[in-house]
Amino acid sequence: MDLNVLWYLLLGVLLGGYAVLDGFDFGVGMLSPLAQDDRERRIVLNSIGPIWDGNEVWLVTFGGAMFAAFPEVYATVFSGYYAAFMLVLFALILRAVSLEFRGKMTSHLWRRFWDWGFFASSLLASLLFGVAVGSLLVGIPLDPQGIFAGGFFDVVLPAAHPFFPLMVGLLTTAMFVMHGAIYLYLKTEGDLQQRVKGWMWHGFGTFLVLYILTTILALATVPRALANFQHFPWAWAVVVLSVLAIGNIPRTIFAGKTGQAFLSSALVIFCLVALVGIALFPNLVTSSQADGHSLTIYNAASSAKTLGIMALIAALGMPFVLAYTGVIYWTFRGKVQLGDHSY
Amino acid sequence: MDVVFLSRLQFALTIMFHYIFPPLTIGLSLVIVYLLALRLKTGQAIYDSAARFWTKIFGINFAVGVATGIVMEFQFGTNWAVYSRYVGDVFGSALAAEGIFAFFLESGFLAVLLFGWDRVSAKFHFFAACMVSLGSIFSSVWITVANSWQQTPAGFVLRQHQVGERTFLRAEITDFWALVFNPSSVHRLVHVWFGAFILGAFFVMSIAAWYLLKGRHVDFARRSFTGALVLGTVFSLAQLVSGHLQAENVAEHQPAKLAAFEGLYESETGAGLYLWGWPDDAAQTVRFGVRVPGMLSWLATGDASATVRGMNELEADYGKPPVWISFQSYHLMIAIGGLFIVATLLALFLRWRGTLFDKRWLLWFFVFAVLPAFVANQVGWAAAEVGRQPWIVYPTVGADGQVTGGLLTADAVSEVVTSGQVLSSILMFGLLYLLLFVLWVMVLNHKIQHGPETPHRPGEGDFMDAARRRAGFGGTLSGEKDGAGSAANA
Numbered sequence: 001m002d003l004n005v006l007w008y009l010l011l012g013v014l015l016g017g018y019a020v021l022d023g024f025d026f027g028v029g030m031l032s033p034l035a036q037d038d039r040e041r042r043i044v045l046n047s048i049g050p051i052w053d054g055n056e057v058w059l060v061t062f063g064g065a066m067f068a069a070f071p072e073v074y075a076t077v078f079s080g081y082y083a084a085f086m087l088v089l090f091a092l093i094l095r096a097v098s099l100e101f102r103g104k105m106t107s108h109l110w111r112r113f114w115d116w117g118f119f120a121s122s123l124l125a126s127l128l129f130g131v132a133v134g135s136l137l138v139g140i141p142l143d144p145q146g147i148f149a150g151g152f153f154d155v156v157l158p159a160a161h162p163f164f165p166l167m168v169g170l171l172t173t174a175m176f177v178m179h180g181a182i183y184l185y186l187k188t189e190g191d192l193q194q195r196v197k198g199w200m201w202h203g204f205g206t207f208l209v210l211y212i213l214t215t216i217l218a219l220a221t222v223p224r225a226l227a228n229f230q231h232f233p234w235a236w237a238v239v240v241l242s243v244l245a246i247g248n249i250p251r252t253i254f255a256g257k258t259g260q261a262f263l264s265s266a267l268v269i270f271c272l273v274a275l276v277g278i279a280l281f282p283n284l285v286t287s288s289q290a291d292g293h294s295l296t297i298y299n300a301a302s303s304a305k306t307l308g309i310m311a312l313i314a315a316l317g318m319p320f321v322l323a324y325t326g327v328i329y330w331t332f333r334g335k336v337q338l339g340d341h342s343y
Numbered sequence: 344m345d346v347v348f349l350s351r352l353q354f355a356l357t358i359m360f361h362y363i364f365p366p367l368t369i370g371l372s373l374v375i376v377y378l379l380a381l382r383l384k385t386g387q388a389i390y391d392s393a394a395r396f397w398t399k400i401f402g403i404n405f406a407v408g409v410a411t412g413i414v415m416e417f418q419f420g421t422n423w424a425v426y427s428r429y430v431g432d433v434f435g436s437a438l439a440a441e442g443i444f445a446f447f448l449e450s451g452f453l454a455v456l457l458f459g460w461d462r463v464s465a466k467f468h469f470f471a472a473c474m475v476s477l478g479s480i481f482s483s484v485w486i487t488v489a490n491s492w493q494q495t496p497a498g499f500v501l502r503q504h505q506v507g508e509r510t511f512l513r514a515e516i517t518d519f520w521a522l523v524f525n526p527s528s529v530h531r532l533v534h535v536w537f538g539a540f541i542l543g544a545f546f547v548m549s550i551a552a553w554y555l556l557k558g559r560h561v562d563f564a565r566r567s568f569t570g571a572l573v574l575g576t577v578f579s580l581a582q583l584v585s586g587h588l589q590a591e592n593v594a595e596h597q598p599a600k601l602a603a604f605e606g607l608y609e610s611e612t613g614a615g616l617y618l619w620g621w622p623d624d625a626a627q628t629v630r631f632g633v634r635v636p637g638m639l640s641w642l643a644t645g646d647a648s649a650t651v652r653g654m655n656e657l658e659a660d661y662g663k664p665p666v667w668i669s670f671q672s673y674h675l676m677i678a679i680g681g682l683f684i685v686a687t688l689l690a691l692f693l694r695w696r697g698t699l700f701d702k703r704w705l706l707w708f709f710v711f712a713v714l715p716a717f718v719a720n721q722v723g724w725a726a727a728e729v730g731r732q733p734w735i736v737y738p739t740v741g742a743d744g745q746v747t748g749g750l751l752t753a754d755a756v757s758e759v760v761t762s763g764q765v766l767s768s769i770l771m772f773g774l775l776y777l778l779l780f781v782l783w784v785m786v787l788n789h790k791i792q793h794g795p796e797t798p799h800r801p802g803e804g805d806f807m808d809a810a811r812r813r814a815g816f817g818g819t820l821s822g823e824k825d826g827a828g829s830a831a832n833a
Contacts, residue, residue: 049458050454050455050457050458050459051454053406053409053450053453053454054447054450054451054453054454056409056413056450057442057446057447057450057451059413060413060416060442060446061439061442061443061446061447063416063417063420063442064416064435064438064439064441064442065435065439065442067416067419067420067427067431067434067435067438067439068431068432068434068435068436068438068439069435069439071427071428071430071431071432071435071513072428072431072506074419074420074427074431075420075424075425075427075428075431075757076424077420078417078419078420078421078424078427079420079421079422079424079757079758079759079760080759082421082757082759082760082764082768083764083767085417085420085421086421086767086768086771089413089414089417090771090775092410092413093410093411093413093414093775093779094775096406096407096409096410097406097407097410097779097782099406100402100403100406100407100410101782101786104403104786104789104790105785105786105789142507143507144507144508145506145507145508145509146506146507146509147509147758147759148759149759292507293506293507293508295506299505299506299507300506302431302432302435302515303432303502303515303516305515305516305517306432306433306435306436306515306516309436309516309519310435310436310439313436313439313440313443313444314439314443317440317443317444317447318443320447320448321443321447321451324447324448324451324452324474325447325451328451328452328454328455331454331455331459331462331463332454332458332459332462339461340460341457341458341460341461342458
C-alpha cells in the first residue's frame, strides 16, 4: 500500500469519525423543536453541550488533511462548490453561536431565536453534507485541465442525475435524526425519554425507507456505485456488515439495549462512508465531462515526502487524540444533569 | 469590482474579526491556569470564584473564536484555489499538525474546563486548564509558522506538477525543520504570543478597573488588577525587544516591507526613523513627519550611518507595497506599545506606593486601554500582511540578485469564482459578523455586570450569605484557610 492509498484511507477515517460524532449532534439539533418546555430544551442542548465542539474538530482536521494530502482536490472542490460551502459555513457558525448564546440571557424571545437557529443550522448542514457526497458520487463537471466548469446547480441538481444528490441529502438527514434520537435516549430519563423512544422509531423508519430508495436509485442510475466491486470482492463484506448493522438497530431498541443500538447506528454511518470511498476509488473527484480529467489520489496529491511527514504526524498525534477523546466522553457519561455551568 | 480586490477584502474582514478572539483566549487561558494553580495551592475561595468568573468569559470568547475560525480554514480553498495548489505541499503539513496536535487538545479539555467543575477533581480540572492553554498556544504555533513561510520561504523546492492538461509550478517540501524554523517564524511567534499576553492582561485590567471605580467586588478586582498589571508590564517591555528583533528580521529578508513601513522612497545613508507622518505616494515623500536621525539605519543594521535601501531601488525585485497602510499601521502599533510601557510602569510604581487604587483617572484609562490593545494586535498583522504585497508568497532574492519563486496575490485567487459570488459571501459574513459582534458585546456586558459569585463555603446557610452581603465583604469570614472546603468540593 503506498502513501497515497494510506491518506485516502485516513481521510475516510476522519470523515467517518466526523459523520458518526457530529452526526448525532446534528440529529439532536434537528429533534430539539420537539422538546416541550425550556427545561426539556436545555436537557436536549446539554446532551451535546460539552462535546459538540470537539466533534467539529474532526471536520477541521479533515479539511486540514485534505489541504495537505490532496491540495488539488481541496482547491478544486472548495472553489467549485463556492456557494454550497458558504452555506455550510453559515450553518456551522449559526449552530456554534446558537448553542453558546442561548443560555446567556433569560428573555423568551432570545431563547426562541437561538432554538430556531440551532434547529435550522443542524438541518441545513446535514442536508448540504449529504448533497455534497451525492454529487461527488455522480461526478461534477471538470474540464480537461481538471478545473470545475459548472455552477451551483451542477452540484445540487446535475442534469444527468437530477435527483440523486438531493436523495443522498435526505438520506443523510434521516440517518442523523435516527442517530441523534438514539443518542438522546441514552442521555435522558423519565417522561422526555419515553417520547424520545417514539422519535427513535420514526427516525429509523424514515431512514430505512430512504436507504432502500437511495440504494435502488444508485444501482439503477450511478454505474460507478458498483464498478469497483469487481476489483475488490471483499467490499461485499462492507455491504453485508452495513445491512446487518441496520437490522440490529430495531432488534436492540426493542430489546432495550439502546447502547448497542447506538453502536449499530454508528457502524451504519461508518459503513456508508466506506462504501462511498470504495465507489470513488481511486478518484477523489470524478469528472462528468466526456473529455474531462478526474482528480485521483495520484495526480491530486502532494509529494511523497509531504505524505510521509504527515503520516508520521498522524501516527504521533492520533493515539493522544483517541485517548483524551475517550477520557472526555467518560467524564461526561450518564444522563444530562443541569447545573450552574450548563448551557 | 475585481475578484482579487474582493477576495482580499473578504479575507481581511474574516481574519480581522476572527483575530479579535484567539489572542484573547491565549491570554485569558494563562490567567485561568494561574488562578486555578493558586486555588489548588492556597485553597482560598476567592481564587475559586475568580477562576469560575474568568472561565465563563473565556467560554464566550472561545465559542466565537471557533465559529469564525472554521471559515479561515476553508477560505483558502474557496477563494484562493491557485494559492492552495501552490502552497498545499508545504503549508498543508503545518495545518494538519495544527488540527491533530492543537485543536483536539484545546477543544477536548475545554469541555472539562467549562463543564467539569462538579464532575472531576480539582487537580484534574487544573490539568485540563493547562491543556487548554497549551492547545491554544500550539495552535498559534502552526498557523504562525505557515504565515512565516509565506513571508520568508525556506526548506522547499519549486517543481512542475501536472493535472490533466494543466502543468504548473508548486512548492514542494525538502526539509521539514527548515520550513518550521524559517528565518522569520521564531521572531514572529514570540511577537504574536507577547501580543496575546498583553491583550489578556489589559482585558482583565479593564474589567477589574471598572469594578474598582464602581466599588464592586473590590477584593476580587484588586487581586485581578495587580496580577494582570505585572503580566502586562513584563510583556509590554519584552515586546519592545521582540519588536526590535522583528524589525531587524524584516530589514534583512523583506527590505521593501521595511521601506514601506518607514515611507523610505529613496535609498538613504544614515536614514531616520519617523515618530509619525503622512506618506504622500504621489509626491514620494512623507508629510508632517517627525524623524529621529540615523535611527532607522541603526535599528536595521546596528550602524547609524549605514545605507538603507528605499522602495524605488527595491521595486524591480520586490515590487512595491501600499505605503500609506503599511506606514500607518506599523506606526500605530509602535505608538500603542510605547503608551503601554509608560502606563504600566506608572501604574506599577503607584501600586508599589499603595496609591494606585485612589487614582481614578488612571483606572479610567485602564478601563478603555483594552481597545488600543485589540487595535495593536490587528494593525501589527495588517502591517505584516500589507507590507508583503504585491506578493502572497514572498520571492527569494539571492546574493546575485536573482529572484526565485514567489506568487503574486493577483495570480492567487480561484480560477472559477466570480466577483458576484465573492460579493455575496462578503455581504453574508459582514451581516453575520455584525450580529455576532453586537451579541458578543451584549453577552460579555451581561456577564461583567453580573460579576463573579461571592465566594462561599458549601454547607453555610443563607444566614451567613446574608451577613456577608450586609457587611459588604467579598472574602470569607474566617481568614486564610477557609476556602479549602469549597475548592476541594469543586
